[in-house]
Amino acid sequence: MFGIEDDSVFTAFEEEELIDPCPRKTVDGRSIYVSRELQIPKAWGAPVLCDLGSAVTGKVEHLEDVQPDIYGAPEVIVEAPWSYSIDIWNTGCVVSFLSLSAVKEPTP
Known part of the structure; x- marks a missing residue:
C-alpha cells in the first residue's frame, strides 16, 4: 500500500458523502456502507506496511x-x-x- 500525500482526495470524498450519502444498512447494530470510489491522488507517498x-x-x-x-x-x-x-x-x-x-x- 502507498501513502497519499494529496489530502484533497479525502476532502472530495467527504464532500461527496455529505451531498449524496451512499446506501447503507444496519446489521446487529453495525452500519454497513456501499463502497464509494476514491479519486486518484495527485501525489503518492512512500510505501506503507499495513x-x-x-x-x-x-x-x-x-x-x-x-x-x-x-x-x-x-x-x-x-x-x-x-x-x-x-x-x-x-x-x-x-x-x-x-x-x-x-x-x-x-x-x-
Whole structure:
C-alpha cells in the first residue's frame, strides 16, 4: 500500500458523502456502507506496511490463505505449507512493481 500525500482526495470524498450519502444498512447494530470510489491522488507517498493484524510467527509453517492470488507466493497459491519466505516474495513484488514504473504520477 502507498501513502497519499494529496489530502484533497479525502476532502472530495467527504464532500461527496455529505451531498449524496451512499446506501447503507444496519446489521446487529453495525452500519454497513456501499463502497464509494476514491479519486486518484495527485501525489503518492512512500510505501506503507499495513494489515499486520494477520501477522504470524515464522518459526512454524502455516496453511492459511493470506495473500491475494495476483500477488500470492507459489506455496500460498498451491495451498502448500508456508513460512516467512512469502514475505520475501512480497518484497520482490513491490520491487518489481516500482522498478517497472507501474506507479506513475497521475495526470490532471
